[in-house]
């Protein structure tokens with residue numbers, strides 16, 4: 001279809017649309033289906049974007065920091081910490097390494113043991129925060145070297161529990177995307193059914209139109225325009241309601257973990273605006289195909 | 300204009316028409332007669348491409364119907380005005396729009412055609428019924444509306460299937476006059492009818508050939524008609 005054709009298609013021709021009688025039942029069906037599907041699509045889209053963001057954030061945050069624990073008797077702790085820091089400084093791929101102060105360690109433990117913990121009296125290991133450089137370090141090599149020179153050191157690079165979390169977030173994103181595609185497919189299927197019903201109900205009308213010299217594209221156009229407009233309106237309302245629902249979701253917060261921040265962020269809010277357009281495009285394609293196929297069977 | 304060459308047609312059972320050959324030349328006037336169920340409507344359908352022959356060739360405007368694609372078929376139908384036996388209206392549209400339907404579907408500018416439409420509605424005496432819907436019309440009004448729709452595109456050929464089936468003698472004379480007038484304007488006219496009185500009346504005014512379907516064949520009727 002050329003540009004001019006699309007314009008004349010969308011503006012339509014009031015006469016052309018009147019030659020097909022209004023069909024209340026399929027109209028309502030199409031409105032409802034496209035509205036409901038758009039609503040679901042907005043949520044699936046929000047879920048997909050949020051889980052994608054989560055996967056990215058977890059992957060980058062967790063990947064960049066690691067913790068080195070020095071489990072040593074009190075008298076050796078300072079010396080071993082010193083040695084570990086020296087090794088870390090020499091390790092390529094480690095941007096910086098810093099022993100946490102007693103206050104910082106106390107703050108980390110406070111949620112578990114309450115404030116005012118006499119840290120000195122407890123066999124609490126010394127923690128060293130390791131910040132990874134862009135290129136990353138060789139964790140296995142570092143462990144070997146620490147094992148030889150600092151017997152009490154345990155490197156916890158978070159990979160053990162980071163990977164499954166990132167994987168989970170990534171598969172959640174994929175599932176949400178598949179849902180969006182399925183919603184599109186289901187919409188196409190239902191609009192195809194509605195279009196077939198409308199075409200069948202109007203078989204007599206179509207026959208008369210053919211008899212007086214209407215071309216297939218004219219007849220198909222009258223149906224397609226109708227279904228496309230309905231899908232656009234239905235999906236517009238569904239999207240608006242869906243966006244309203246997403247807005248009511250709680251804001252992203254640290255306490256809420258991954259169940260918050262499920263909405264859209266920044267330019268992401270523009271993405272659901274594509275849903276009505278895609279819904280209309282799906283309706284257009286589905287009705288056009290159904291009409292062309294149906295018309296081919298008539299004289 | 301329209302030519303049937305050794306045409307045979309069968310709905311699936313036995314053959315309904317066999318070996319039918321006829322030429323509707325430009326400006327000619329034909330009647331088609333025969334008993335009910337003989338195949339008059341079927342023959343007309345073959346002439347405007349609603350049916351394709353099971354044997355033989357039908358040509359419209361020198362083109363084999365079988366070779367036309369769907370768009371070409373639509374274009375061909377705009378040049379043939381048909382009065383269907385059962386009228387075939389769109390019941391949800393007012394009479395005026397039904398009559399204008401061929402103009403509407405061919406994308407004509409309706410504002411420019413409104414004068415023509417009004418004139419034609421006057422001609423068939425339906426001006427006062429323009430806003431009625433087809434189910435509200437009487438049988439005769441329906442047939443006049445059907446005739447108006449058949450000629451609104453100013454077609455080269457007019458095929459009328461029992462155009463006077465539902466009307467009294469006076470009205471049938473008026474409809475016949477409309478068709479004779481069209482023929483005088485140069486249109487090719489074919490009327491299927493078993494109303495012998497109508498055929499006799501027409502023969503007093505125009506040079507009309509009378510074709511009769513009997514025993515599946517098409518024959519030229521004798522001088523008694």
Ligand SMILES: Nc1ncnc2c1ncn2[C@@H]1O[C@H](COP(=O)(O)OP(=O)(O)OP(=O)(O)O)[C@@H](O)[C@H]1O
Nearest residue numbers: 310315333334335336337338339340341342384493
């Ligand atoms: N679509 C169809 N399928 C099967 N048989 C059909 C079909 N249309 C018509 N017939 C049969 O073909 C025969 C001829 O029908 P047609 O309508 O051409 O007759 P006709 O001469 O116009 O009759 P009438 O004067 O009553 O209008 C009839 O026996 C009819 O039952």
Ligand SMILES: [Mg+2]
Nearest residue numbers: 339340384460
């Ligand atoms: Mg008949």
